Structure formats: structure tokens, C-alpha cells
Amino acid sequence: MGTDSATGIARRLRAVDRAVDIGFAILLVVCGIRYFSRHPLEGVGIAALVLAIGAGVSYAVAVIGKRASDASTGLDVIVSRQGLGLLLATGFWLPLVVLAPSFGWCGFALFFAVHRVIRGRLALVISAVIVVAVSAGLFLMSNGDDLGLVLGPFFGGLILASAYASLDRALDEQRTLIDQLVETRAQLARSERDAGALAERERVASELHDTVVQRTATALLMLESDGLRPGEQSAAVSGARDALREGLIETRRVLHGLADPRTDVVSLTAALRAQSADAGAEFSVSGVERDVPEKVLHALQRVVQEALTNASKHARAASIHVTLTFFDEEVGVDIADDGIGFDADDRTSRTEPEGPQSGGFGIRAMRWRIESLGGALTIESYAGEGAVIAAVIPTTGGEQ
Numbered sequence: 001m002g003t004d005s006a007t008g009i010a011r012r013l014r015a016v017d018r019a020v021d022i023g024f025a026i027l028l029v030v031c032g033i034r035y036f037s038r039h040p041l042e043g044v045g046i047a048a049l050v051l052a053i054g055a056g057v058s059y060a061v062a063v064i065g066k067r068a069s070d071a072s073t074g075l076d077v078i079v080s081r082q083g084l085g086l087l088l089a090t091g092f093w094l095p096l097v098v099l100a101p102s103f104g105w106c107g108f109a110l111f112f113a114v115h116r117v118i119r120g121r122l123a124l125v126i127s128a129v130i131v132v133a134v135s136a137g138l139f140l141m142s143n144g145d146d147l148g149l150v151l152g153p154f155f156g157g158l159i160l161a162s163a164y165a166s167l168d169r170a171l172d173e174q175r176t177l178i179d180q181l182v183e184t185r186a187q188l189a190r191s192e193r194d195a196g197a198l199a200e201r202e203r204v205a206s207e208l209h210d211t212v213v214q215r216t217a218t219a220l221l222m223l224e225s226d227g228l229r230p231g232e233q234s235a236a237v238s239g240a241r242d243a244l245r246e247g248l249i250e251t252r253r254v255l256h257g258l259a260d261p262r263t264d265v266v267s268l269t270a271a272l273r274a275q276s277a278d279a280g281a282e283f284s285v286s287g288v289e290r291d292v293p294e295k296v297l298h299a300l301q302r303v304v305q306e307a308l309t310n311a312s313k314h315a316r317a318a319s320i321h322v323t324l325t326f327f328d329e330e331v332g333v334d335i336a337d338d339g340i341g342f343d344a345d346d347r348t349s350r351t352e353p354e355g356p357q358s359g360g361f362g363i364r365a366m367r368w369r370i371e372s373l374g375g376a377l378t379i380e381s382y383a384g385e386g387a388v389i390a391a392v393i394p395t396t397g398g399e400q
Contacts (some may be wrong), residue, residue: 019117021063028056035102044099051096052103062113081115090114090126094133101137107155212251219245235261268297269324270325272304273332276322279308289324296393299369300333303377305334306362307389315339315387330375332392341381366391 053305062085090110093211097104107130113127202386206288276283304322311317315338325332363379364391370377376395 019110020109024059024106027106027109031103031105035100036141041304048096048100051092054092055089055096058085058092061085062089086117087113097133097137101141104134104137107134216244216248220248268292268300271301272322272324275304279312280321281308281322283322289326292331292395295373296331297372299393300391302369303366303391304333304335306366311337311339330392330394334390336388336390338386341383341385341387
């Protein structure tokens with residue numbers, strides 16, 4: 001249901017409420033004029049006047065009060081100003097209609113006003129009391145001689161109460177159906193976004209394959225061919241060939257993940273343990289293991305991969321230890337090595353450290369991956385003392 005439609009319905013409901021409120025005021029005045037034009041203002045007349053004033057003032061308090069929310073029971077509505085005012089107005093009106101049956105016509109407006117804020121069995125009980133009070137007043141006024149005058153309003157009120165109860169049930173079912181439709185529409189929108197994201201991943205994968213992968217493979221083939229020539233190869237050429245070969249393998253892995261992001265989904269523990277084993281690093285787990293969102297898993301995999309590469313190639317570390325920690329609402333990973341390290345002004349500084357192990361873009365990429373998921377990346381290192389890279393991500397980060 002659109003916002004404009006909901007606003008239009010609310011406006012029409014407020015118009016109906018105003019009509020009921022004005023109707024009660026008019027009926028109360030008309031009934032009062034009729035009664036006091038025929039009865040003296042003494043004894044029962046004074047009591048009727050007090051009750052009429054009490055009903056009018058209580059109803060006015062209810063009108064001034066804020067509109068209460070819908071409820072299956074009336075218990076939470078009673079404490080509101082509107083609910084309390086209407087119940088007080090009903091309490092004043094019940095003995096009034098018995099003492100002065102002329103005020104029975106006010107029961108029509110009071111009936112609808114009570115159903116405005118009260119639902120369920122309590123509304124039916126109050127409706128029945130209103131109907132019985134009107135019938136009792138008419139019975140006393142006719143001295144029991146006119147059963148038609150008594151039974152007419154009685155059965156009419158019961159029919160009206162039953163119809164209103166059926167309408168309430170229909171409205172509740174409609175609200176439930178609307179909620180289900182809204183949820184279904186939200187699920188459809190999420191499915192469309194996921195489908196669009198998957199299509200974009202496939203497009204990017206295709207573009208990378210046709211450009212970066214092809215050109216990298218061509219350059220690698222040229223270097224491999226150069227290696228077949230007689231003569232000693234330079235260390236730079238050999239290093240470039242190895243770097244291109246590793247880059248090509250890694251790019252193909254990325255392409256595979258883009259084209260089919262769920263084929264390699266495993267647990268975070270298994271993924272990091274396998275990465276650590278491939279790099280010859282020790283691996284340990286702390287805390288209670290649990291599944292994490294796929295984006296969190298992927299980000300931590302990339303951080304560990306970059307840190308292990310820096311530690312083995314740039315820091316010349318002899319020992320590397322990877323620790324995966326499961327906190328209550330977060331998951332973190334620490335990569336510690338005993339390599340050459342690098343100088344940093346602050347061990348927990350977020351500025352880019354300088355040195356062979358800093359990795360330049362690699363560190364910036366790691367920081368971006370972690371912070372984009374609401375996490376934090378810290379680096380601790382001194383020259384000659386190794387380095388520790390720590391990343392912590394909320395477990396809800398993958399759903400942002």
C-alpha cells in the first residue's frame with residue numbers, strides 16, 4: 001500500500017471519527033433538552049444533570065486525547081487518555097440512561113466511539129452492556145408494557161455489535177495480508193538486487209578475462225619463450241616471470257569467485273587453516289566457532305592472504321602465526337611474524353607505514369575491506385621486531 005493511499009485512508013477515518021464525536025455532542029444536547037423540558041430539575045433530575053455533564057466532559061477528554069493504536073485486547077488502550085475518557089463517559093452514561101431513558105439515543109455514537117479504540121472481547125462486552133442499558137431504560141420508561149420498544153433496540157444492538165465484530169476480524173485479516181504482501185515485495189526486491197549483483201559480477205569477470213588475464217598470459221608466454229634462449233637469464237626477468245605466473249593464477253581464482261561466488265564457500269576456520277598451511281604458517285582458533293556472513297569470510301581471507309604474502313616475501317619471516325578469534329558479536333584474525341618489521345610512529349596508527357613489508361596498496365586494500373564492513377585494522381611493528389596485523393569485523397558486517 002502506497003504512502004498516498006495510506007494517508008487518504010487515515011484522513012477518511014479521522015472524518016468518520018469527527019462525525020461520531022459531533023453526533024454524540026448533538027445527541028447529548030438534544031436528549032437533555034427533551035428530558036429537562038418534561039422533568040423538573042430536582043431529585044432524579046439533578047442526578048441526571050450531573051451524569052450528563054460527567055459523560056460530556058469525559059467524552060471531551062477522550063476527543064482531546066491522542067488516537068490510540070489498534071490492539072487485539074483493550075488493556076493497553078485503557079491507559080491512554082482517549083480510552084480512559086471513553087470508558088468514563090460510558091460509566092456516566094450507563095446509570096444516566098436508566099434514570100433518564102431519553103438519553104438512550106446517545107448510545108449509537110458511544111457504541112462507535114468505544115469500538116474506535118477497543119478491540120476484541122472487551123469491545124463486545126462493553127457493546128453488550130450499552131445495549132442492555134438502553135433496553136433497561138426503555139423497559140422502565142414503558143413500565144414493562146411495550147416489549148417491542150425494549151426488544152427492538154436490544155436485538156438491533158446485538159446485530160450491530162456482531163456486524164462490527166465481523167468487520168474487525170476482516171480488517172485484522174486485511175492488515176495481516178498487507179503485512180505479508182509488504183514482506184513478499186521486500187523479498188522480491190532483495191532477489192532482484194542479488195540477481196543484478198550476480199549479473200554485474202559475471203560481466204566484470206568476463207571483462208577481466210578478456211583484458212587482464214589475456215594480456216598477462218601473453219606477457220608470461222613471452223617471458224617463458226625468452227627463457228628458452230641460450231644464456232643466463234637475469235634475476236629481474238626470472239622474478240617478473242614468477243610474479244606474472246602467480247598473478248595469473250590469483251586472477252583466475254578471483255574470476256572463478258566472481259562468476260560463481262558460492263562454489264567455494266566453506267567455513268571461515270577451514271579457509272584460513274588451508275591458507276596458513278599453504279604458506280607454512282601456524283594456525284589456531286580461539287572462541288566458539290560459528291558461521292559468518294560470506295562477505296566477512298571473503299574479507300578476512302584476503303587480509304590473511306596479503307599479510308602472509310608480505311610476511312614471507314618482504315619481511316623474510318621464519319615463523320608466522322595466524323590466530324582466528326570468535327568474539328560474541330565480532331570475529332577477528334591476527335597475523336604475527338618474526339620478520340624484519342618496519343618503523344611506525346604509532347603501533348596502532350591508521351596511517352600507512354613505510355617499509356618493504358608495508359605493502360603500499362596492499363595495506364590500503366586490507367584496510368578498505370575491513371572498514372567497509374564496519375571493522376578495524378591495526379598494525380603493530382618495529383624494525384627488527386616483526387609485525388602483527390590484526391583485523392576485527394562485526395559478524396553483521398556481511399549483511400550491510
